[in-house]
Amino acid sequence: MNQIKLAPSILSADFSRLGEQVGEAIAAGAEYIHLDVMDGHFVPNITIGPLIVQALRPLAEQTGVVLDVHLMIANPDRYLADFAQAGADILTVHVETCPHLHRTVQVIRELGVKPGVTLNPATPLVTLEEILPDVDLVLIMSVNPGFGGQSYIPGSTDKIRRLRRMLDAIGSTADLEVDGGVKVQNVAEIVAAGANVLVAGSAIFGGSKTISENIADFRRVLRV
Numbered sequence: 001m002n003q004i005k006l007a008p009s010i011l012s013a014d015f016s017r018l019g020e021q022v023g024e025a026i027a028a029g030a031e032y033i034h035l036d037v038m039d040g041h042f043v044p045n046i047t048i049g050p051l052i053v054q055a056l057r058p059l060a061e062q063t064g065v066v067l068d069v070h071l072m073i074a075n076p077d078r079y080l081a082d083f084a085q086a087g088a089d090i091l092t093v094h095v096e097t098c099p100h101l102h103r104t105v106q107v108i109r110e111l112g113v114k115p116g117v118t119l120n121p122a123t124p125l126v127t128l129e130e131i132l133p134d135v136d137l138v139l140i141m142s143v144n145p146g147f148g149g150q151s152y153i154p155g156s157t158d159k160i161r162r163l164r165r166m167l168d169a170i171g172s173t174a175d176l177e178v179d180g181g182v183k184v185q186n187v188a189e190i191v192a193a194g195a196n197v198l199v200a201g202s203a204i205f206g207g208s209k210t211i212s213e214n215i216a217d218f219r220r221v222l223r224v
């Protein structure tokens with residue numbers, strides 16, 4: 001099983017102090033920084049583009065943190081090179097937006113970036129069957145994409161278990177990442193089901209505690 005990693009999602013960060021907040025998350029031990037790209041078409045919200053990846057690239061160079069870019073956009077093929085150029089380390093695309101997913105994954109790898117795939121809560125795992133051997137990360141959406149601060153969809157835990165079995169059956173070393181409503185209260189169950197990368201936005205950048213305290217709470221529960 002891969003090492004357990006935390007991927008704070010900047011969607012819930014204070015964008016007036018983004019560099020400072022991301023720096024604090026990295027200093028507290030985050031291995032990935034999760035960047036939610038939304039275009040107002042595939043999901044109702046509009047967020048960030050390559051500019052923010054580029055802005056955070058120097059921090060990634062200095063610290064080794066991984067820029068984990070989650071593309072919730074209608075036509076990801078059109079922007080892969082821009083995000084690669086900006087400095088994305090992982091580019092994760094939604095199966096629902098990629099009619100030629102095998103080619104999209106190939107292009108991401110040819111750009112020197114790790115390819116990830118993800119699927120909405122109602123999209124069945126069978127849609128990933130053929131592409132699983134070709135990806136470095138699979139992301140389970142445990143909320144409907146578009147916003148931070150939503151509640152974890154309970155059925156996601158069984159979906160994580162079934163995906164873990166699919167990955168083990170082919171001997172894949174891909175990260176199994178979970179995204180949406182991840183909290184200190186449910187993270188142990190999510191890891192026990194087979195996840196090794198945990199995205200958390202509001203649980204890390206929101207609430208009354210500091211970023212460092214929130215990350216320390218996760219580490220205490222995960223004992224990592």
Ligand code: DX5
Pocket residue numbers: 009011012034036070072143144145146147148149150179180181182199200201202203
């Ligand atoms: C939702 C995004 C998630 C979100 C997670 O569309 O993909 O990454 O930012 O936020 P929380 O952890 O607050 O559910």
Ligand code: ZN
Pocket residue numbers: 009034035036070179199
């Ligand atoms: Zn995300």
